[in-house]
Amino acid sequence: MGDEPLLRVRNLSVEYHGADSADTAVRAVSDVSFDVHPGESIALIGESGCGKTTLALALLQLLPKLGRIPEGTVEFRTRDGEMVDLLALSDSRMRQFRWSEIAMVFQGAMNSFNPVLRIWDQMVDTVRAHEPRASTRSIRERSEHVLREVELDPARVLKAYPHELSGGMRQRVLIAMALLLEPQLLLLDEPTTALDILTQRRIVDLIYELHGRLDFAMIFVSHDLAVAAELASRVATMYGGEMVEVGDVREIFYRPQHPYTKKLIGAVPTVTEDRDPSQEARTDG
Numbered sequence: 001m002g003d004e005p006l007l008r009v010r011n012l013s014v015e016y017h018g019a020d021s022a023d024t025a026v027r028a029v030s031d032v033s034f035d036v037h038p039g040e041s042i043a044l045i046g047e048s049g050c051g052k053t054t055l056a057l058a059l060l061q062l063l064p065k066l067g068r069i070p071e072g073t074v075e076f077r078t079r080d081g082e083m084v085d086l087l088a089l090s091d092s093r094m095r096q097f098r099w100s101e102i103a104m105v106f107q108g109a110m111n112s113f114n115p116v117l118r119i120w121d122q123m124v125d126t127v128r129a130h131e132p133r134a135s136t137r138s139i140r141e142r143s144e145h146v147l148r149e150v151e152l153d154p155a156r157v158l159k160a161y162p163h164e165l166s167g168g169m170r171q172r173v174l175i176a177m178a179l180l181l182e183p184q185l186l187l188l189d190e191p192t193t194a195l196d197i198l199t200q201r202r203i204v205d206l207i208y209e210l211h212g213r214l215d216f217a218m219i220f221v222s223h224d225l226a227v228a229a230e231l232a233s234r235v236a237t238m239y240g241g242e243m244v245e246v247g248d249v250r251e252i253f254y255r256p257q258h259p260y261t262k263k264l265i266g267a268v269p270t271v272t273e274d275r276d277p278s279q280e281a282r283t284d285g
């Protein structure tokens with residue numbers, strides 16, 4: 001892990017403006033600052049609507065039309081060691097950045113696919129958007145490689161349409177596609193929601209294994225504190241658009257400082273079975 005952060009976010013705010021007038025803005029992310037170091041894994045937790053997805057979309061400049069960034073900076077260190085201000089990049093430069101430097105697995109797997117294209121064609125599109133001259137053969141080899149990484153049979157999956165695959169398989173394909181261009185940072189927005197519990201377990205194990213073996217940092221959005229504790233070295237809690245607490249995973253789970261983090265953890269007895277953080281917090285003062 002380097003000393004220099006890979007991603008440096010400072011005072012980032014995001015607003016959604018009303019379609020009719022600009023003064024009905026809702027602040028979905030408010031004054032958020034944090035760093036991500038190379039290879040690090042951060043869990044972003046917090047209740048529904050607290051701004052997790054909005055923050056992830058803002059980092060990639062993928063906010064919906066009515067989303068604005070009134071203030072803040074998002075700097076990212078490229079492979080060449082250059083610190084780039086993502087918010088100042090042109091659209092075309094940002095498109096180069098997505099997938100190759102930062103890739104995202106979105107909430108809701110089905111929406112991320114083009115339903116009328118076979119998986120193979122989606123792989124081709126993804127690679128060619130970045131490397132227009134990539135040969136079919138090299139794309140084939142790389143696609144097969146990433147599909148094997150996520151324990152799928154390339155022969156079967158590449159010729160399938162998205163609807164022909166199970167939810168768990170689709171989620172694996174999305175993870176494979178995210179790895180296709182070997183990004184430095186992977187954003188995963190609730191990659192296991194909407195899957196049955198056993199499939200969830202397998203995807204979490206897979207992400208754990210890939211993160212241990214491959215060289216990427218990740219920001220992992222989850223409602224599930226047990227999953228966050230397993231996958232992350234640091235945890236960031238969001239509440240009402242603010243990042244109210246960031247810290248080492250053990251610190252956060254055993255000594256949560258913010259009342260909202262305490263409440264979240266108190267609601268999941270299994271995570272803290274051997275110690276009761278609410279008791280501890282009380283004796284600590």
Ligand SMILES: Nc1ncnc2c1ncn2[C@@H]1O[C@H](COP(=O)(O)OP(=O)(O)OP(=O)(O)O)[C@@H](O)[C@H]1O
Nearest residue numbers: 016026028047048049050051052053054055064066
């Ligand atoms: N396209 C949009 N237009 C207007 N407001 C939006 C839009 N998307 C999100 N919001 C608002 O921004 C806030 C943050 O939403 P966001 O989806 O980022 O939360 P989240 O933490 O990802 O929630 P969840 O856990 O349910 O996915 C919410 O108040 C939401 O209503």
Ligand SMILES: [Mg+2]
Nearest residue numbers: 052053054107
């Ligand atoms: Mg969300």
